[in-house]
Amino acid sequence: MNLQPDSKPQLEDFLRRCIAERGSMSFVEFMGHCLYHPEWGYYVAPRQRIGKEGDFFTSSSVHAVFGRLLFRQVRQMAQILAAEAFTLVEQGAGEGHLALDILDAAAEQAPELYRRMTYVLVEVGSDVRRRQEQLLAPHVAAGRVRWADFEQLDGLEGVFLSNELVDAFPVHLVEQTAQGLREVYVDWRDGEFREELRAPSTARIETHLAELGVSLPVGNRAEVNLAAADWMQDVAAKLRRGFVITIDYGYPAAELYAPLRRNGTLMCYHRHQTSENPLAHVGCQDITSHVDFTTLQRSGEPGGLRPLFFGPQYRFLMGLGFVEMLMELEAREPDPNRARNLRLTLKNLIMPEAGMGETFKVLVQGKEVGAPPLHCQRTLADIRLPLG
Numbered sequence: 024m025n026l027q028p029d030s031k032p033q034l035e036d037f038l039r040r041c042i043a044e045r046g047s048m049s050f051v052e053f054m055g056h057c058l059y060h061p062e063w064g065y066y067v068a069p070r071q072r073i074g075k076e077g078d079f080f081t082s083s084s085v086h087a088v089f090g091r092l093l094f095r096q097v098r099q100m101a102q103i104l105a106a107e108a109f110t111l112v113e114q115g116a117g118e119g120h121l122a123l124d125i126l127d128a129a130a131e132q133a134p135e136l137y138r139r140m141t142y143v144l145v146e147v148g149s150d151v152r153r154r155q156e157q158l159l160a161p162h163v164a165a166g167r168v169r170w171a172d173f174e175q176l177d178g179l180e181g182v183f184l185s186n187e188l189v190d191a192f193p194v195h196l197v198e199q200t201a202q203g204l205r206e207v208y209v210d211w212r213d214g215e216f217r218e219e220l221r222a223p224s225t226a227r228i229e230t231h232l233a234e235l236g237v238s239l240p241v242g243n244r245a246e247v248n249l250a251a252a253d254w255m256q257d258v259a260a261k262l263r264r265g266f267v268i269t270i271d272y273g274y275p276a277a278e279l280y281a282p283l284r285r286n287g288t289l290m291c292y293h294r295h296q297t298s299e300n301p302l303a304h305v306g307c308q309d310i311t312s313h314v315d316f317t318t319l320q321r322s323g324e325p326g327g328l329r330p331l332f333f334g335p336q337y338r339f340l341m342g343l344g345f346v347e348m349l350m351e352l353e354a355r356e357p358d359p360n361r362a363r364n365l366r367l368t369l370k371n372l373i374m375p376e377a378g379m380g381e382t383f384k385v386l387v388q389g390k391e392v393g394a395p396p397l398h399c400q401r402t403l404a405d406i407r408l409p410l411g
């Protein structure tokens with residue numbers, strides 16, 4: 024039985040009081056409180072968010088293969104950096120599955136690298152930190168793990184990794200009307216939260232869309248993730264030398280803001296049900312939007328981040344040896360039913376349509392590393408499969 028709450032009256036009261044005092048609030052602020060309020064925010068307050076008992080699955084919760092393949096890339100990056108100490112930062116590590124799979128792979132396959140690496144976890148959730156400590160206990164005991172606040176990070180030499188982090192940043196929600204661009208605000212009327220359209224809260228929204236060359240048709244809605252641009256600038260400034268790997272669902276701007284996407288991409292997740300209503304289940308549902316990878320790429324450039332790979336997750340994983348690893352795992356599985364289940368589970372990571380393979384993208388950027396050939400850039404033609 025799932026005993027997790029469906030709403031948070033304290034958070035609702037807080038939002039209603041803010042609205043009563045100051046008038047309707049911009050959607051970006053509403054979403055910020057719903058997800059990050061220091062006491063009742065969805066990501067901050069105790070809750071099982073990921074997995075069967077939670078609200079959604081992620082690639083790293085699907086199978087350890089995801090982390091093991093990522094380790095291949097991380098290992099090559101560590102070789103390229105060839106520094107004495109190697110730092111791998113993961114922001115938004117959730118339950119810590121990815122960290123565990125990467126650290127396990129490092130300990131087994133590259134003990135020399137393992138001994139000089141530090142895995143730094145950056146999280147906002149109060150409860151997940153405890154669960155991460157438990158899950159990663161052997162690696163914590165080995166002195167390989169530490170926790171930090173994003174603001175504390177500086178002068179990094181290593182890899183900065185995130186998986187499904189940026190989609191959770193609060194976004195400005197806009198709608199193109201015949202009178203011009205309007206922003207969605209949230210009001211409290213007739214006993215419920217309701218939307219209201221007002222003039223944009225900041226001139227940055229229109230400047231941002233203009234810089235991307237985006238003009239929305241009348242009636243279209245879209246999200247503008249200014250926090251993602253600021254975040255990537257911060258990441259670039261914090262990295263002295265190394266790589267940034269950003270994995271998330273999203274598109275380049277031209278595709279994200281294509282006229283056919285009339286309602287934008289805002290999506291809520293609650294107990295494995297999706298909905299498009301961010302005003303319900305306040306503080307008890309995940310609210311996300313697809314990531315604009317053009318903005319991420321551009322925002323890193325002034326800080327010295329050069330794009331090295333951008334593509335769908337299935338291409339990234341195949342470059343890292345997904346097919347070969349699947350064949351190896353299957354060959355080691357004597358039970359045909361279990362082998363079939365393994366295949367079906369792993370298919371999720373690369374399936375173009377229903378799975379995580381196509382909508383999920385990977386952006387790899389490098390700073391002060393030149394343009395090294397990376398394993399993930401390996402093309403499909405380079406994959407050699409045994410015949411027969």
Ligand SMILES: C[S@@+](CC[C@H](N)C(=O)[O-])C[C@H]1O[C@@H](n2cnc3c(N)ncnc32)[C@H](O)[C@@H]1O
Nearest residue numbers: 066081083115116117145146147148186187191
């Ligand atoms: C969708 S989960 C992904 C978890 C994990 N990366 C995985 O693959 O399973 C997003 C995680 O990011 C965390 N998070 C969200 N915003 C954050 C922020 N600004 N800084 C650090 N962590 C954040 C949330 O608490 C949550 O654990």
